[in-house]
Amino acid sequence: MVSKIVECVPNFSEGRDLDKIEKIVQPLRGKENVKLLNYEADKDYNRVVVTVMGEPQAVKEAVLEAIGVATELIDLGVHEGQHSRMGATDVVPFIPIKNMTTEECVDLAKEMGQAIYDRYGVPVFLYEQAAATPARKNLAKIRKGQFEGMNEKMKEDQWKPDFGEAKIHETAGVTAVGARMPLVAYNIDLDTENVDIANKIARCIRHSNGGFRYIKAGGVKVEERGITQVTMNITDYTKTSVYRVFETVKMEAKRYGVNVLGSEIVGLVPMEALVDSAAYYLGLYGFSMDKVIEARLME
Amino acid sequence: MVSKIVECVPNFSEGRDLDKIEKIVQPLRGKENVKLLNYEADKDYNRVVVTVMGEPQAVKEAVLEAIGVATELIDLGVHEGQHSRMGATDVVPFIPIKNMTTEECVDLAKEMGQAIYDRYGVPVFLYEQAAATPARKNLAKIRKGQFEGMNEKMKEDQWKPDFGEAKIHETAGVTAVGARMPLVAYNIDLDTENVDIANKIARCIRHSNGGFRYIKAGGVKVEERGITQVTMNITDYTKTSVYRVFETVKMEAKRYGVNVLGSEIVGLVPMEALVDSAAYYLGLYGFSMDKVIEARLME
Numbered sequence: 001m002v003s004k005i006v007e008c009v010p011n012f013s014e015g016r017d018l019d020k021i022e023k024i025v026q027p028l029r030g031k032e033n034v035k036l037l038n039y040e041a042d043k044d045y046n047r048v049v050v051t052v053m054g055e056p057q058a059v060k061e062a063v064l065e066a067i068g069v070a071t072e073l074i075d076l077g078v079h080e081g082q083h084s085r086m087g088a089t090d091v092v093p094f095i096p097i098k099n100m101t102t103e104e105c106v107d108l109a110k111e112m113g114q115a116i117y118d119r120y121g122v123p124v125f126l127y128e129q130a131a132a133t134p135a136r137k138n139l140a141k142i143r144k145g146q147f148e149g150m151n152e153k154m155k156e157d158q159w160k161p162d163f164g165e166a167k168i169h170e171t172a173g174v175t176a177v178g179a180r181m182p183l184v185a186y187n188i189d190l191d192t193e194n195v196d197i198a199n200k201i202a203r204c205i206r207h208s209n210g211g212f213r214y215i216k217a218g219g220v221k222v223e224e225r226g227i228t229q230v231t232m233n234i235t236d237y238t239k240t241s242v243y244r245v246f247e248t249v250k251m252e253a254k255r256y257g258v259n260v261l262g263s264e265i266v267g268l269v270p271m272e273a274l275v276d277s278a279a280y281y282l283g284l285y286g287f288s289m290d291k292v293i294e295a296r297l298m299e
Numbered sequence: 300m301v302s303k304i305v306e307c308v309p310n311f312s313e314g315r316d317l318d319k320i321e322k323i324v325q326p327l328r329g330k331e332n333v334k335l336l337n338y339e340a341d342k343d344y345n346r347v348v349v350t351v352m353g354e355p356q357a358v359k360e361a362v363l364e365a366i367g368v369a370t371e372l373i374d375l376g377v378h379e380g381q382h383s384r385m386g387a388t389d390v391v392p393f394i395p396i397k398n399m400t401t402e403e404c405v406d407l408a409k410e411m412g413q414a415i416y417d418r419y420g421v422p423v424f425l426y427e428q429a430a431a432t433p434a435r436k437n438l439a440k441i442r443k444g445q446f447e448g449m450n451e452k453m454k455e456d457q458w459k460p461d462f463g464e465a466k467i468h469e470t471a472g473v474t475a476v477g478a479r480m481p482l483v484a485y486n487i488d489l490d491t492e493n494v495d496i497a498n499k500i501a502r503c504i505r506h507s508n509g510g511f512r513y514i515k516a517g518g519v520k521v522e523e524r525g526i527t528q529v530t531m532n533i534t535d536y537t538k539t540s541v542y543r544v545f546e547t548v549k550m551e552a553k554r555y556g557v558n559v560l561g562s563e564i565v566g567l568v569p570m571e572a573l574v575d576s577a578a579y580y581l582g583l584y585g586f587s588m589d590k591v592i593e594a595r596l597m598e
Contacts, residue, residue, distance in 0.1 A: 007592075035595070035596070053592075053596065242577075242581065246581050262583065264585055264586075265583060265586060268590055268591070269591060269592065271570050274591070275577065277577040277581060278542075278576040281542070281576065281577070282545050282561075282562050283559070283560065283561030283562055284562055285562075285563055287564060291566070292567070292570050292573070293306075293567050294593045295570070295593070296336050296337075297334070297352065
């Protein structure tokens with residue numbers, strides 16, 4: 001039998017109290033067929049982003065346990081942070097890694113949504129590939145209004161949750177559960193303090209302004225380093241390649257006499273996204289991923 | 300317990316009779332903790348290069364079985380091919396892949412050498428990291444004289460085999476067993492039919508003529524494509540990077556007004572060798588292999 005591997009990246013709205021964070025991730029440790037790969041707490045955003053991988057049902061059950069702990073420990077009524085949020089468990093995306101389709105991840109997201117409401121009484125929205133309507137695909141639109149405005153928002157017919165009643169959990173708010181392709185969080189450094197230039201370049205490459213189909217991008221200033229960045233998510237790296245975006249940003253930066261200093265992968269990245277860039281720069285012909293030892297071993 | 304993974308790449312001196320080749324690789328299929336990754340038969344060389352991976356003892360036993368079949372089926376007395384060879388099973392290198400040291404591969408090579416002589420009566424030389432003396436490190440030196448000259452050669456004190464008597468197996472000759480780092484077989488295409496240029500560039504980059512420490516290289520003509528290649532083995536890609544060799548060959552080719560057309564990975568390549576090149580070209584900072592999902596999953 002072929003073994004399926006899913007990735008799940010739940011975001012919990014606690015980035016400061018390390019003791020609480022440890023308690024939330026505890027159910028993800030030492031479980032059979034579940035691997036806790038990473039968790040990064042951010043104090044400014046006041047949230048923790050957790051990466052787990054493994055056998056789909058085992059991952060679902062373990063994350064469901066962690067959501068139970070988060071529901072108990074986090075009170076959104078007293079939560080402060082820069083990150084727009086609507087729940088103790090804010091989002092739960094499922095990502096197909098091996099021998100899985102997006103459709104199977106959508107099914108998993110639906111099972112998860114039902115279970116979150118049944119077990120903890122937290123209403124759930126389905127988003128991205130799992131969304132019931134096009135309007136709900138975009139997480140930012142679901143989140144709009146945040147915890148504080150969600151009761152009012154859910155009164156509207158079009159914003160009734162997919163699971164549960166149109167009334168927030170008093171302390172844990174609401175949660176969005178979805179399915180999506182693995183994304184690459186990627187930043188490119190510009191040798192300028194002028195964030196207008198970063199923003200202009202971001203507009204050239206992002207989908208919403210006529211750029212690449214799978215790029216969401218913006219400009220940001222990195223004060224302590226005296227530079228700016230084009231910061232982006234590559235939402236399907238198999239169709240919009242990392243090297244293509246990098247070379248395009250270099251090309252656009254020339255227009256302003258600005259140098260590209262380098263770039264940065266944020267969080268985890270699938271091997272294929274980087275191997276594909278190596279193949280481009282080295283002009284590899286007759287190459288395919290099954291020449292990579294690790295790709296063979298993962299089969 | 301941490302699971303160890305070894306790679307073994309036995310070369311058998313049969314590249315034309317597909318029926319015999321299938322029989323030789325048969326013992327490598329369907330064994331627990333052993334994965335047959337690849338086998339490529341070459342008609343001109345009249346040999347097959349097999350790649351197996353898995354748990355060290357399981358791999359050793361499975362390859363030993365395959366050697367038994369090769370000993371039975373291949374008669375070096377009637378063997379013809381361009382590839383210099385000395386045995387039905389010509390070479391058996393062990394390569395550390397995960398949670399293994401080169402020393403453990405040396406031990407495995409010694410066990411294998413003893414077993415080959417005990418079971419099949421084929422004398423064995425240890426080479427590369429497993430070599431008993433510096434003179435035996437280099438496989439080409441061991442092979443010199445080939446099957447036909449080996450009885451004479453082994454009469455010399457310095458060329459007594461490491462296992463067995465100084466007398467070839469009548470049909471299966473002798474075998475070299477060794478331990479080495481994973482190597483990358485890599486070719487760079489030059490837009491010229493002049494093999495002198497390929498040879499000159501090969502001399503610039505190879506260790507033996509003052510080039511990079513872990514490069515063995517030569518020039519070859521690829522008649523059917525009207526080009527030449529710098530063909531090489533990168534014997535330690537963690538210290539001599541793929542991109543560095545590629546860029547150096549481009550730089551040297553300029554001297555002759557020759558363009559580099561692209562490059563080619565022969566056989567399998569460890570993910571790290573390519574990811575490292577992507578990191579160079581993208582100017583990635585703060586990057587390490589543990590950001591790669593597959594590297595985490597392999598742990």
